[in-house]
Amino acid sequence: MGQYQFSGEVALENAGNAIYLSVVEDYRKSSRVYLDQIVQQGIVDSMGHFSFSGDNLSGQNRIYRIHLDGCSDSLGSKHFLGLCNNSKSVLFIANNKDTLQFPTSFEDQSLCTINSTNPKSGLILEIEELKEHMAYDLAEYPSEANLNLNLKKWFKALHNFGKKTNEPLGELYIYDFLSDKSNETFKFYLEDLVANNYYEDLAERLTVDYPNSTFTRQYRAEITTDRELASFGKPQSGKWYRTIIALLAVSVLGNVVFFLSKKRKSNASLLLEKLTPQEQKIAHLILENKTNKEIASELFVSVSTIKTHINNLYKKLDIASRDEMSILFKKNKFQPRD
CATH class of the missing domain: 3.40.50.2300 (Response regulator)
Incomplete structure (x- = not known):
């Protein structure tokens, strides 16, 4: 029987506050706190230490979140659309057998560094760094030409990074970002979806590694629907x-x-x-x-x-x-x- 142990340190000002462990099964819900994702609640002790342990997590890798919530102990009244200005969180990949430690950094930053027995745990933090570099590139010269060139470059870079990790969950996190309808990337994503076999390859990797998961079915349904959307007005390329x-x-x-x-x-x-x-x-x-x-x-x-x-x-x-x-x-x- 596996047993996980997730522990770490946060600022002393959080002593006595609630801290939560959540599982993110729906990759479209990775950017906010949702009450139905929470699997365990803990308390930050007087030294700023917290810990989660047990054997109730999946034996396969999943995306998890640990977050401090400064809005309300009951996680109810002061949240709006799943957001809380006083929350601090970290996303990571783990399974039921992993031991993770979240130390404070040399700048006294909490929940930004991961030491883990699972080499995939820190992938999402690495992806976030790539996204920051991408945002910088796109903002440096906000012209249409620069946007098109950089989107093509960054789509390829992120796809290649995801494949090299050999962890489809990381690729799914990247896909969630690139295919977000509220992002500048969405239009390019629709064009890329029709021309690039990467998305079908990712579907195959998800099916092999996570055949019975809801997010695999969700992903397949989304790319099928988005292909129809991308072909709308361009019937010459389809059946x-x-x-x-x-x-x-x-x-x-x-x-x-x-x-x-x-x-x-x-x-x-x-x-x-x-x-x-x-x-x-x-x-x-x-x-x-x-x-x-x-x-x-x-x-x-x-x-x-x-x-x-x-x-x-x-x-x-x-x-x-x-x-x-x-x-x-x-x-x-x-x-x-x-």
């Missing part, structure tokens, strides 16, 4: 563009077929309108290869009358023989009615 093109092609083809068939129907109708009902009957019988005598017998008229009708029919259709009539009707898919 929707191909779907739309296919639908348009089918529509155009359908219209072409429709108009061609309509045109054929129009031509056939024009032929039909040129002929009298009697001429249509004669044309129908001609197409059945009936002779003039057979046509005259079937219509109860003389052969000379049939010849007169045929001559008129030829003139109207601008043809000179039965063969031409057959070709003309077949071409226009026209069958005279009885």
Whole structure:
């Protein structure tokens, strides 16, 4: 059975005050104090010492917070949106077997130095230092050109640092910062998300190291949603563009077929309108290869009358023989009615 031991020193002015240990399962809640994250409360003794111990933490690494709260002993009435101006805190990575010590620094600063049996514990402090350097670079020349150049440089630097740590929790902390909608980095993040396979690689590392965690599922859901957001207004780069093109092609083809068939129907109708009902009957019988005598017998008229009708029919259709009539009707898919 593992057992953790987190202890440290803070300024003597905090003697008798409450100090809290919290677990940060939701990486989007790493910047503020949330009451539902607290797992243990302690008291700073008269010498400024505090200590947390037990065996109730996860056996895997998690992000934890230790914070002093000067707002209220009950952590209720004087907090606003999870913030307290009198709070001091530190984020770190640990698990149930770790021993951590938070000594005061040579400048008498508390909760800013970590000595730990876990080599990953101080990663978040290192990331915070990188973020400060990044902020300095972006602020030095606040032009659009400088912003774009530095964002590209710092995205790569932070991603590379995260991968080298071999701790996806550190990378997730970096991701939370770069993808924060309130930061200048968000627009660049959306562009980078579409073009860079880093984010999918991080999803795989989280799945391998933390397969059943809520934050792994949360991360996968977020990058899926953000990819849709990044593609909004740019359908040419996604599957929707191909779907739309296919639908348009089918529509155009359908219209072409429709108009061609309509045109054929129009031509056939024009032929039909040129002929009298009697001429249509004669044309129908001609197409059945009936002779003039057979046509005259079937219509109860003389052969000379049939010849007169045929001559008129030829003139109207601008043809000179039965063969031409057959070709003309077949071409226009026209069958005279009885």
